Amino acid sequence: MKRLILSLLLLTSAPALAVDPAEMLKDPAQEARAREIGAELRCLVCQNQSIDDSDADLAKDLRQIVRERISAGDSDSAVKQFLVDRYGDYVLLKPPFNPKTWLLWLGPLGLALAAGLVGRAYYRRQRREGAAPQPLSAEEQRELERIMKDQG
Amino acid sequence: MITETGHFSLALALFVALAQSGLGLYGARRGDEALMRCASGAAVALMLLTLVSFGALTYAYVVSDLSLVNVATNSHSAKPMLYKISGVWGNHEGSLLLWVTILALFAGAVVLFGRHLPPLLKARVIAVQGLVAGAFLAFILFTSNPFMRLARPPLDGNGLNPLLQDPGLAFHPPFLYLGYVGFSMAFSFAIAALIEGRVDAAWARWVRPWTLAAWVFLTLGIALGSWWAYYELGWGGWWYWDPVENASFMPWLAGTALLHSALVVEKRDALKSWTILLAILTFSLSLLGTFLVRSGVITSVHSFASDPGRGMFILAMLTAVAGGSLTLYAFRAPALKAGGLFAPLSREGGLLLNNLLLSTAAGTVLLGTLYPLFVDALGGGKVSVGAPFYNAVFVPIMIPLVAAMAVGPLMTWKRTDLLGILSRMKFVVAATLLTGIAVWVLAGGRLGDLASAGGMALAAWLFLGSLWEIGERSMLFRASGPEVVARLKQIPLAAWGMTLSHAGLAIMIVGIVGSSAWMEERIQNMKVGETAKLHDVEIRLDSVSEVPGPNYAALSGTFVLLKDGKEYQRLSPERRQYRQPPRPTSETAIHSTLLGDYYTVIGEEAPGGGYVTRFYWQPLIAWMWAGALIMSLGGLVSLFDRRHRIGAPQGSRKS
Amino acid sequence: MKRRLAYLLPVLVFLGLLGFFFRGLFLDPKAIPSVLIDRPVPQMDLAALPGRGDTGLKSEHFKGQVSLVNIFGSWCVSCVAEHPMLMRLKAEGVVPIHGIDWRDDPVQGMLWLQKNGDPYTRVGTDPPPGRTAVDFGVTGAPESFIVDAEGRIRYKHVGIIDERNWRQTLLPIIKELQK
Numbered sequence: 001m002k003r004l005i006l007s008l009l010l011l012t013s014a015p016a017l018a019v020d021p022a023e024m025l026k027d028p029a030q031e032a033r034a035r036e037i038g039a040e041l042r043c044l045v046c047q048n049q050s051i052d053d054s055d056a057d058l059a060k061d062l063r064q065i066v067r068e069r070i071s072a073g074d075s076d077s078a079v080k081q082f083l084v085d086r087y088g089d090y091v092l093l094k095p096p097f098n099p100k101t102w103l104l105w106l107g108p109l110g111l112a113l114a115a116g117l118v119g120r121a122y123y124r125r126q127r128r129e130g131a132a133p134q135p136l137s138a139e140e141q142r143e144l145e146r147i148m149k150d151q152g
Numbered sequence: 153m154i155t156e157t158g159h160f161s162l163a164l165a166l167f168v169a170l171a172q173s174g175l176g177l178y179g180a181r182r183g184d185e186a187l188m189r190c191a192s193g194a195a196v197a198l199m200l201l202t203l204v205s206f207g208a209l210t211y212a213y214v215v216s217d218l219s220l221v222n223v224a225t226n227s228h229s230a231k232p233m234l235y236k237i238s239g240v241w242g243n244h245e246g247s248l249l250l251w252v253t254i255l256a257l258f259a260g261a262v263v264l265f266g267r268h269l270p271p272l273l274k275a276r277v278i279a280v281q282g283l284v285a286g287a288f289l290a291f292i293l294f295t296s297n298p299f300m301r302l303a304r305p306p307l308d309g310n311g312l313n314p315l316l317q318d319p320g321l322a323f324h325p326p327f328l329y330l331g332y333v334g335f336s337m338a339f340s341f342a343i344a345a346l347i348e349g350r351v352d353a354a355w356a357r358w359v360r361p362w363t364l365a366a367w368v369f370l371t372l373g374i375a376l377g378s379w380w381a382y383y384e385l386g387w388g389g390w391w392y393w394d395p396v397e398n399a400s401f402m403p404w405l406a407g408t409a410l411l412h413s414a415l416v417v418e419k420r421d422a423l424k425s426w427t428i429l430l431a432i433l434t435f436s437l438s439l440l441g442t443f444l445v446r447s448g449v450i451t452s453v454h455s456f457a458s459d460p461g462r463g464m465f466i467l468a469m470l471t472a473v474a475g476g477s478l479t480l481y482a483f484r485a486p487a488l489k490a491g492g493l494f495a496p497l498s499r500e501g502g503l504l505l506n507n508l509l510l511s512t513a514a515g516t517v518l519l520g521t522l523y524p525l526f527v528d529a530l531g532g533g534k535v536s537v538g539a540p541f542y543n544a545v546f547v548p549i550m551i552p553l554v555a556a557m558a559v560g561p562l563m564t565w566k567r568t569d570l571l572g573i574l575s576r577m578k579f580v581v582a583a584t585l586l587t588g589i590a591v592w593v594l595a596g597g598r599l600g601d602l603a604s605a606g607g608m609a610l611a612a613w614l615f616l617g618s619l620w621e622i623g624e625r626s627m628l629f630r631a632s633g634p635e636v637v638a639r640l641k642q643i644p645l646a647a648w649g650m651t652l653s654h655a656g657l658a659i660m661i662v663g664i665v666g667s668s669a670w671m672e673e674r675i676q677n678m679k680v681g682e683t684a685k686l687h688d689v690e691i692r693l694d695s696v697s698e699v700p701g702p703n704y705a706a707l708s709g710t711f712v713l714l715k716d717g718k719e720y721q722r723l724s725p726e727r728r729q730y731r732q733p734p735r736p737t738s739e740t741a742i743h744s745t746l747l748g749d750y751y752t753v754i755g756e757e758a759p760g761g762g763y764v765t766r767f768y769w770q771p772l773i774a775w776m777w778a779g780a781l782i783m784s785l786g787g788l789v790s791l792f793d794r795r796h797r798i799g800a801p802q803g804s805r806k807s
Numbered sequence: 808m809k810r811r812l813a814y815l816l817p818v819l820v821f822l823g824l825l826g827f828f829f830r831g832l833f834l835d836p837k838a839i840p841s842v843l844i845d846r847p848v849p850q851m852d853l854a855a856l857p858g859r860g861d862t863g864l865k866s867e868h869f870k871g872q873v874s875l876v877n878i879f880g881s882w883c884v885s886c887v888a889e890h891p892m893l894m895r896l897k898a899e900g901v902v903p904i905h906g907i908d909w910r911d912d913p914v915q916g917m918l919w920l921q922k923n924g925d926p927y928t929r930v931g932t933d934p935p936p937g938r939t940a941v942d943f944g945v946t947g948a949p950e951s952f953i954v955d956a957e958g959r960i961r962y963k964h965v966g967i968i969d970e971r972n973w974r975q976t977l978l979p980i981i982k983e984l985q986k
Binding site for chain 2: 811814815817818821822824825827828829830831832834836838839840
């Protein structure tokens with residue numbers, strides 16, 4: 001709904017220019033990795049932004065620490081693990097696949113399957129009822145009479 | 153005095169709304185025409201009262217009446233007039249007043265334009281609208297009254313968040329609300345139908361234009377908000393999967409499904425109980441968005457100052473509206489008779505597939521939005537569900553949907569020959585494959601480019617498929633020229649609308665795929681006179697100057713875009729420092745072309761002299777906004793179809 | 808009958824959701840639990856504030872007795888509000904308080920302590936990017952940690968320490984650990 005109020009929460013995070021040229025790594029390949037990792041890490045103080053999008057001081061610190069880890073030779077997953085060890089899974093915008101998130105990751109598939117079952121059930125019922133029209137139940141008979149009366 | 157009138161009208165409106173629902177329901181039950189006419193009168197009165205109330209609050213903002221808490225906290229006398237007015241709905245209390253005003257306008261519209269509705273249905277629709285309006289009015293009066301006075305008015309107000317002082321955002325909320333609240337019409341019709349126990353083609357024909365209108369507004373509202381995020385936030389993105397965005401996207405998905413399923417009810421008398429359920433769910437999802445954003449249950453970048461007391465009230469309202477209607481549904485829907493038969497491969501089958509996929513999509517967004525709450529409530533701590541999750545799960549749902557969209561309109565009712573259609577469409581199939589291969593080769597032919605090539609092929613498939621349908625209808629290339637023209641003239645506006653909307657989505661996909669696959673970004677420190685490369689241009693920082701604004705001071709940079717050494721365009725982004733509230737914002741400067749946007753941002757002065765600048769090349773992104781506009785335009789065109797004209801007499805329809 | 812049950816499904820799902828929403832009203836989505844509980848304090852060797860007379864803050868300083876670590880900074884508005892409480896705790900002498908001057912100019916940090924009073928036993932300075940604060944999983948100031956005599960983090964408190972949360976939460980934990 002309302003994008004209209006960027007709340008007080010946001011006071012700490014002025015827009016634009018999150019990543020500063022001064023903090024960027026010399027090696028473009030490493031910098032690209034840093035950007036990719038940064039986009040998947042949550043800026044903890046500004047809630048739904050990544051540290052890449054945020055101007056908050058903490059986000060800036062975390063960006064620098066990500067770059068330090070990369071320069072030190074850490075792999076992408078080691079860098080993320082470094083922050084998970086300190087802030088928990090909460091820092092990951094893409095939640096890891098574990099028992100706590102099984103339902104989340106498998107949910108969409110489950111929903112699609114459920115939708116498929118609903119569709120199948122619909123056609124089955126239609127075929128059954130369409131092929132051999134069943135006599136009206138007592139309740140349906142009453143319903144029919146009521147409708148006829150309403151229209152009449 | 154004017155303020156008091158507004159406040160009094162609001163209080164009176166609550167009673168009128170209750171009378172409207174009571175009289176409507178009781179009158180319809182008794183079949184008492186006088187009572188039902190009273191309900192109609194109440195609806196018109198409610199419309200006038202809320203308008204007076206809204207007008208009074210607007211007046212308070214225009215004259216900056218700082219004795220109102222609401223004005224003092226959200227406005228400032230030095231603000232430009234446009235933002236004084238948009239400030240009315242730029243806060244929790246005022247936006248709710250706008251909500252309920254629009255709701256009352258819709259109910260009033262039923263009275264004024266719905267002369268041909270059966271009186272019982274009409275009375276019940278009006279009654280349900282009154283019930284919803286009453287709940288909202290109580291919410292406003294008891295927890296969020298915009299007419300509260302301050303004992304000691306301040307010298308000036310706090311001002312409106314400068315990010316919101318923007319024309320794009322000024323009109324974004326009213327459009328969204330017209331969408332959300334518009335879906336209340338489908339909801340009221342659904343409840344009325346459940347009470348009556350009857351859903352038929354005529355019912356669907358009355359519901360569809362309201363739903364279509366709401367859908368058009370919501371589409372525009374979401375697009376406007378996304379466009380605003382694109383040019384105002386200066387991050388180059390346009391959609392963040394923030395709960396607040398999801399809150400508007402879920403009703404859109406459900407509403408889109410509703411539009412299509414109501415079509416099946418109208419043409420084939422099938423999917424009736426499903427359509428009723430969708431109508432209930434669409435409006436419930438609109439209310440859910442309100443709850444999520446205003447209760448503080450979910451953290452979002454953009455949220456109103458949240459308050460558990462208000463949260464409790466909205467939750468109670470949600471329980472009454474969604475819980476009550478779903479309970480009614482559980483008892484009454486089984487009595488709705490299934491209608492026309494159809495095979496899975498048929499127009500109805502296609503529309504059912506559309507519905508199942510759109511519901512899966514809406515359910516997925518709901519799951520992602522609420523998942524952090526689920527885990528937390530079960531004691532599992534905190535998890536984040538961000539954009540990477542949605543990007544991973546949403547695309548696979550959209551692919552079959554879009555693929556089916558191109559074929560759906562070509563299918564015939566009841567049963568269809570899919571292979572026959574595909575073989576007739578062999579030109580489209582070939583063009584789609586060619587597009588995919590061409591894009592893949594042009595993009596570099598790497599394995600990683602397959603996704604974007606696939607996306608573009610899908611867009612081509614949908615676009616050409618949509619046009620093909622018009623081609624088949626008009627017997628283009630097969631009949632003589634005059635006959636084609638005659639046939640084109642016979643195509644109803646509703647069909648043109650559908651083609652436009654589908655083609656609009658195709659164009660939108662081009663923009664989404666292009667901008668996310670081939671975006672380029674340059675961030676650097678620039679001194680005046682220095683240049684940086686971006687895509688096919690060089691950008692020179694020509695000058696930086698201080699520019700005063702009405703309620704801010706700006707640092708304005710002038711960039712010259714050079715193409716092959718020649719001046720091609722000048723762009724002047726600003727960094728603004730607003731005075732009240734004291735906040736910096738950045739005004740991007742964008743040069744839009746069909747091929748892509750040149751997007752420039754200027755930041756603070758860097759310590760060693762020079763300025764932090766950020767440039768983006770956003771390929772094809774204009775297609776996205778254009779596509780969204782065309783989509784809504786399609787809805788609008790459909791709305792003008794004679795068969796949809798609100799209140800058109802039922803019997804005059806031929807064919 | 809089975810068909811009728813299917814129609815009940817939407818309202819049942821909604822009731823389930825409603826339970827979560829209701830529960831959600833009493834949860835704070837911004838309260839992020841620490842993952843560092845029961846883990847040793849991070850390795851640190853923080854420089855002292857100029858002219859304060861201590862030798863800064865090192866990991867081994869947490870061994871031997873229960874202590875409270877407080878993250879502050881001269882830029883931090885809420886810290887000013889919290890400070891009188893910390894001064895009182897110092898006077899009561901229940902537990903030694905160590906300070907980490909986070910994202911701050913050490914000179915400013917020292918001036919701030921001179922102006923507002925100095926409740927700390929030891930103070931270390933953690934200039935940007937605040938590596939030690941990140942090791943502590945800090946998201947803002949003020950934040951405080953209770954560390955036991957073996958130097959393990961036992962409790963994290965986000966926000967201002969006031970009379971109420973001190974009496975109700977922090978003090979009982981400290982008393983228990985000091986037994």
